[in-house]
Amino acid sequence: xxxxxxxxxxxxxxxxxxxxxxxxxxxxxxxxxxxxxxxxxxxxxxxxxxxxxxxxxxxxxxxxxxxxxxxxxxxxxxxxxxxxxxxxxxxxxxxxxxxxxxxxxxxxxxxxxxxxxxxxxxxxxxxxxxxxxxxxxxxxxxxxxxxxxxxxxxxxxxxxxxxxxxxxxxxxxxxxxxxxxxxxxxxxxxxxxxxxxxxxxxxxxxxxxxxxxxxxxxxxxxxxxxxxxxxxxxxxxxxxxxxxxxxxxxxxxxxxxxxxxxxxxxxxxxxxxxxxxxxxxxxxxxxxxxxxxxxxxxxxxxxxxxxxxxxxxxxxxxxxxxxxxxxxxxxxxxx
Amino acid sequence: xxxxxxxxxxxxxxxxxxxxxxxxxxxxxxxxxxxxxxxxxxxxxxxxxxxxxxxxxxxxxxxxxxxxxxxxxxxxxxxxxxxxxxxxxxxxxxxxxxxxxxxxxxxxxxxxxxxxxxxxxxxxxxxxxxxxxxxxxxxxxxxxxxxxxxxxxxxxxxxxxxxxxxxxxxxxxxxxxxxxxxxxxxxxxxxxxxxxxxxxxxxxxxxxxxxxxxxxxxxxxxxxxxxxxxxxxxxx
Numbered sequence: 001x002x003x004x005x006x007x008x009x010x011x012x013x014x015x016x017x018x019x020x021x022x023x024x025x026x027x028x029x030x031x032x033x034x035x036x037x038x039x040x041x042x043x044x045x046x047x048x049x050x051x052x053x054x055x056x057x058x059x060x061x062x063x064x065x066x067x068x069x070x071x072x073x074x075x076x077x078x079x080x081x082x083x084x085x086x087x088x089x090x091x092x093x094x095x096x097x098x099x100x101x102x103x104x105x106x107x108x109x110x111x112x113x114x115x116x117x118x119x120x121x122x123x124x125x126x127x128x129x130x131x132x133x134x135x136x137x138x139x140x141x142x143x144x145x146x147x148x149x150x151x152x153x154x155x156x157x158x159x160x161x162x163x164x165x166x167x168x169x170x171x172x173x174x175x176x177x178x179x180x181x182x183x184x185x186x187x188x189x190x191x192x193x194x195x196x197x198x199x200x201x202x203x204x205x206x207x208x209x210x211x212x213x214x215x216x217x218x219x220x221x222x223x224x225x226x227x228x229x230x231x232x233x234x235x236x237x238x239x240x241x242x243x244x245x246x247x248x249x250x251x252x253x254x255x256x257x258x259x260x261x262x263x264x265x266x267x268x269x270x271x272x273x274x275x276x277x278x279x280x281x282x283x284x285x286x287x288x289x290x291x292x293x294x295x296x297x298x299x300x301x302x303x304x305x306x307x308x309x310x311x312x313x314x315x316x317x318x319x320x321x322x323x324x325x326x327x328x329x330x331x332x333x334x335x
Numbered sequence: 336x337x338x339x340x341x342x343x344x345x346x347x348x349x350x351x352x353x354x355x356x357x358x359x360x361x362x363x364x365x366x367x368x369x370x371x372x373x374x375x376x377x378x379x380x381x382x383x384x385x386x387x388x389x390x391x392x393x394x395x396x397x398x399x400x401x402x403x404x405x406x407x408x409x410x411x412x413x414x415x416x417x418x419x420x421x422x423x424x425x426x427x428x429x430x431x432x433x434x435x436x437x438x439x440x441x442x443x444x445x446x447x448x449x450x451x452x453x454x455x456x457x458x459x460x461x462x463x464x465x466x467x468x469x470x471x472x473x474x475x476x477x478x479x480x481x482x483x484x485x486x487x488x489x490x491x492x493x494x495x496x497x498x499x500x501x502x503x504x505x506x507x508x509x510x511x512x513x514x515x516x517x518x519x520x521x522x523x524x525x526x527x528x529x530x531x532x533x534x535x536x537x538x539x540x541x542x543x544x545x546x547x548x549x550x551x552x553x554x555x556x557x558x559x560x561x562x563x564x565x566x567x568x569x570x571x
Contacts, residue, residue: 052566058408060565078410086408092401096350108339109409154405164408 003162003193004034004057009066010217011052026052028217029066034210036071036161039184039194041204044214050197051089053214054166057195058086070162082111085160089167089197091147095140099130099150102139106154124153129179144171152180156187163187163194169203181207234299235259235279239267240292249289257285270299337411340419345427348389357388362435369439373448375458378439382432382462383523386469389431390424392483393474394556399481404565413560421467421474421553428466433459453532460528468524468545471552478556478563493522521548 009030015021026049034040042050055061056068059076070080094102103121112120125135128149134142142150148171155163168184169177184207188194198204204211205225213221239245243266251261254271259282262270273279279298286293348354361384368377394417397403406416440455450458476485476492496515503511526545530537 055564055566058404060404060407062564076407078412081408082410084408086405088401088404090401093405094347094402096347105339105343106405106409108343109337109406109411111410 001036002033003036003038003071004032004195005067005069006030006032006053006057007067009053009056009063009068011049011056011061011063026217027056027063030214030217030219031066032212032219032222034193034195036193037188037191038210039188039196039208041208041211042195042197042214043199043201043204043211044220048214049217050214051166052217054164054195054197058084058164080162083160084162084164085155085157086163087151087155087165087168089170091144091151093139093147093151093154095138097139098136099125099139099142099146100135102150103153103157107157110158112158120157124157125150127156127179127183128153129176145173145176148172149176149179152183156183159187159190159192161192163192164197165195166197167199168196169198169200177203233273233275233279234262235271235273235282236297236299237269237271237283237286237293238295239269240294241267243267243292245269245291250291253285253289253291254282257282267294336422337415337419340406340411340416341423341426344393344420344423348424348427354388358385358431361385361388362431365435366439366442370442373443373450375436375439375443375450375455378436379432379458379462380465380523380525382428382465383469383525385431386425386428386466387473387486387489389428390421390470390473390477391486392477393420393424393470394477394560395481395483395485398563398565407565414557417474417478417553417556417560420477421470421556424474425463425467425470428470429463432462432466436462457528457532461525464528464545465523465525468521468549471549472521472524475552475555478559493519520544521552524548 009027010025011027012023012025015024028049030049030053042053044050052061056063057070057075059074059081068075070077071083073080094105097105100121103124104117107117107120108114122135125132130146130149130153134146139147139150148168152165152168155165163184165184169180172180181203184194184196188207194207196204196208208225211223211225212219213223245264245266247261247264247269250264250269254261258274258278260272262272264270271282273282279296283293283296361381365378365381369375394403397406403416407413436455436459440450443449473485473489476488479485480488496518500512500515500519502508503515524545527538527541529535
């Protein structure tokens with residue numbers, strides 16, 4: 001079942017005072033479908049249109065053209081908002097309240113059962129790992145990490161089935177990142193549809209089922225990251241310069257070791273391996289076959305490569321990457 | 336209207352030292368006038384200032400700070416948000432007015448020309464109507480300008496109207512004079528309730544003017560907020 005359907009959405013902003021500087025196109029015909037229960041990451045360079053897309057999905061912005069349906073309704077339908085949790089990038093929370101009061105306020109705004117308010121608020125603050133002594137502290141005195149935890153607690157109130165998170169891990173310490181991962185994975189397991197807008201590619205890769213790369217207001221590529229976890233990493237192996245190696249033999253050795261040869265251009269060979277154990281097996285097989293291996297190193301993550309290729313080539317990746325190529329999804333809740 | 340929004344805004348206003356200081360200063364400057372003149376009228380007719388002080392920035396500050404995004408991500412409609420802002424600020428300003436009136440009434444009750452209890456109640460009702468009227472006006476301006484820009488719009492439009500009125504008087508432009516008088520009346524918008532004690536029929540015209548002016552101001556605010564886009568990604 002489709003949870004979010006975006007079709008040909010375009011959005012532009014007026015530039016300069018009174019719009020005298022013309023208009024800037026922030027979204028240019030974006031189409032996207034997100035299934036119920038799917039966790040999708042939106043990545044792209046600054047100014048790509050990610051936040052504008054999120055604004056349209058939340059009903060904050062009206063597209064110039066195209067349509068957006070969330071569970072078959074308009075994004076600003078109150079029934080949709082009752083089921084929505086939102087964590088903004090800019091944490092402009094009500095500074096004059098304490099953290100506990102802030103959650104009580106949002107519990108009330110969300111129309112949740114008032115009789116469970118105190119319990120729900122305490123549970124939410126506890127789950128995001130906000131220290132008890134901070135609960136009564138004014139939000140204005142919170143650090144960036146504390147604000148991020150409070151904002152996540154606010155977004156998760158009432159266990160919403162739609163979660164929109166804009167840079168959720170920004171400014172969070174390592175312990176906080178583990179907590180965030182655990183909570184988001186938990187919501188995903190419970191069937192929530194989650195949309196994450198982030199620059200932290202490793203986190204997106206770890207948490208999401210699918211990644212959408214946006215640039216210049218367009219969807220440049222869609223990458224499935226959960227499927228095909230068998231060939232999760234790329235290992236680059238350098239052989240002695242001048243060594244004569246048959247690529248066919250390399251491919252056969254890789255297949256025997258449960259890996260796959262991605263390419264060979266002497267003296268470098270690139271193999272797809274499942275994980276660290278797979279890399280060890282492959283290297284063992286290469287060495288056992290007497291190949292002159294001098295260096296082996298993992299390549300950057302698939303999303304980094306996608307990001308890099310998207311930065312250099314606009315549009316070319318769109319078709320090619322839409323097939324479900326494989327990068328593994330690391331275990332949820334692991335560091 | 337949304338109960339959580341109403342109660343939270345009232346708490347916010349009562350925890351703002353600047354607003355409380357302004358309310359206290361205004362109150363302290365009115366009390367001697369009322370006590371020495373043995374009249375509650377000056378206080379009741381100043382209720383609009385309480386409305387201005389409490390309602391200033393009610394919407395504009397949420398827009399400028401970005402907190403409106405989080406509110407509107409919740410199941411709160413934009414009209415409900417505007418109405419809650421108006422009701423909360425009108426209620427608090429009305430309650431403050433009644434409190435100040437009660438203090439002044441207690442101070443002058445023993446005097447020879449002390450107002451009667453009925454006169455007190457009538458003035459309290461007029462003060463409350465003025466507080467809600469003033470709040471509606473500020474809410475309208477607050478939806479048009481970010482931060483505390485509503486104060487600037489309020490003062491600026493009042494000054495501009497009066498300059499226009501003076502020019503119109505000088506050149507005897509009758510229609511403009513009439514228009515300025517009508518518009519100026521909305522800055523002291525209130526319901527006269529004297530007809531209740533004087534056993535007169537209700538002044539339907541002035542009731543209609545009050546209700547329609549409040550409805551117009553709130554309508555503008557709702558319309559403006561409905562059209563407003565919320566984003567830090569562009570010049571929304």
